[in-house]
Amino acid sequence: MARIQTPHQIFLAPLAKLALRHPDIEGQAVWWEEEDWQAQDETDDMIDGEEIAFYAEGLLAEGFGLHWQVLAEADAPKEPAVVLLFLWQSGPTPTVPKPGDGWVVIGEALSPAP
Numbered sequence: 001m002a003r004i005q006t007p008h009q010i011f012l013a014p015l016a017k018l019a020l021r022h023p024d025i026e027g028q029a030v031w032w033e034e035e036d037w038q039a040q041d042e043t044d045d046m047i048d049g050e051e052i053a054f055y056a057e058g059l060l061a062e063g064f065g066l067h068w069q070v071l072a073e074a075d076a077p078k079e080p081a082v083v084l085l086f087l088w089q090s091g092p093t094p095t096v097p098k099p100g101d102g103w104v105v106i107g108e109a110l111s112p113a114p
Contacts, residue, residue: 008060011111012053015068015083017108022080027052032088035040037097052083065088065113067096071105080106088113 027047030039067086086096
């Protein structure tokens with residue numbers, strides 16, 4: 001019998017598949033705090049590719065909103081480089097920043113906070 005996926009698992013399936021195809025990819029959590037996005041500064045805090053979807057699923061289950069983006073360098077737009085997880089706990093969905101110069105978004109999805 002086929003296993004039934006939860007809505008969170010369906011939402012995060014592209015990230016799980018990405019980690020299988022690109023096991024070296026890493027993720028970064030970016031938190032909405034004090035009306036601004038706060039990125040992790042430490043490279044030690046990066047999320048291993050195989051754990052990105054699992055990490056995000058736990059936060060979705062706790063009621064966080066999530067807008068994920070897969071970024072690639074502009075000169076290699078078909079090669080994913082990093083996954084950004086924009087997270088907030090309540091209220092309206094904050095606008096995520098546009099990627100910096102030299103970066104392009106090659107995949108993204110949004111799950112608002114309940």
